[in-house]
Amino acid sequence: MTMRDLLLEVAHTYDQKAGTRAEVPGQQVLRSVSSREDLGVAEGWSVAGYGGNGSAAKAPWIGVFDLKINTDPKTGLYLAYIFSTDLKHVTLTLQQGVTDLSERISGKRAFHAHLERQADELYGALSSSLAEEWNHRPSFGSGVRPEAYEAASVVARTYAIVDMPAEEQLQQDLREAEVLLQLVAEADRAMRAAREGGDENAAPQKPKRKRKSAGSPEIAFKPGNSSEYVADIAAHQQIKGRKHELLIKEFVEYIEARDYDAKNQGIHPKDLILELTGVVESDTPHWLVEAKVIRNGNVTAAVREAVGQLREYSYFLYRENELVAPHLVALFSEDIGVYAAYLEDQGIAAVWQSGDGWQGTSTATAWGMVD
Secondary structure, eight states, X not given: OOHHHHHHHHHHHOXXXXXXXXXXXXXXXXXXXXGOOOSOOOTTEEEEEEOOSSSOOSSOEEXXXXXXXXXXXXXXXXXXXXXXXXXXXXEEEEEEXXXXXXXXXXXXXXXXXXXHHHHHHHHHTSOHHHHGGGOEEOOOOSSHHHHHHHHHEEEEEEEEGGGOOXXXXXXXXXXXXXXXXXXXXXXXXXXXXXXXXXXXXXXXXXXXXXXXXXXXXXXXXXXXXXXXXXXXXXXXXXXXXXXXHHHHHHHHHHHGGGTEEEEOSSOTTOSEEEEETTOOOTTSOOEEEEEEOOOTTOHHHHHHHHHHHHHHHIIIIIGGGTOOOOEEEEEESSOOTTHHHHHHHTTOEEEEEETTEEEEOHHHHHTTSOO
16 A cells, blocks of 8 residues: 555545544554554655544544654644545644644633744744745644644645545655654754744744645546657757756766766757677666756755656657667756655666766765766
């Protein structure tokens, strides 16, 4: 079972009216989550399902916990897949624990205002380029706990059950959310320490942020088969900026001195293909390189585009044509930070410009592309 399978199974089997008895199918699914090892959760993280205690939860959910940060959903920070009360949507959200806090703050309005203020404060500690695509307010439906979850959400991404993304996309989103949780937790620790130290400017008051409604992303083009996909690529002239072409040019000059032959003519829509100098065997995989200029510091967008295009090209332009699958390389104009480890996990090597040289991930080093 994958994470996608689990989310769909919960949506299709959960029944609030059935209660929380051991034999209730939806509750059985949720209770089995903590023992699963096939959900793609990273090492050092745990996962658990929640369907209520005593009475069934209106909005069932699955928690994903970084063991170094927090394992108690009643307090602290964690990730959660929270279902709407009508079970038509599920949202991956970075949550603040609400249970303990609800016992200390009386009044629904004051409680929600406190949660929203803290959520805005934590969101403000993130790089705007990293967090903007997650700047959504979820909608879970009516009820004490669902409404509290909405107020407690720091960042979120919502999926429609009838149009659930592929497992690969869900795992990519989960990796991003893991990074966001770690950054928010670090900022939270720093702000708490500053407050305890009497720093009144530790968290200056900011205007309430404007959050977009959390909806499923729209698909502008949905090909019916691989030939339509290839035709769609060919029909759209890819406008490449001068920085993009310069990035490729400088990389080619560099990589050809390291016993690689580079080709970027007659391979549209691919950016670049690399082959080892002197190797001519047709069954030897070459290296497929996708180049991305990081604009306005938006590393997240550049990485996401690179992963998407490399995966699509590998499938439609190679596997569908029964060609040898290429090695995948993402090329960037600057350091990609925490996404280097993410790309390695996805089987994609990364190389980026650094000062007057080049750096890369461990796989790129093993291939001799960087030192």
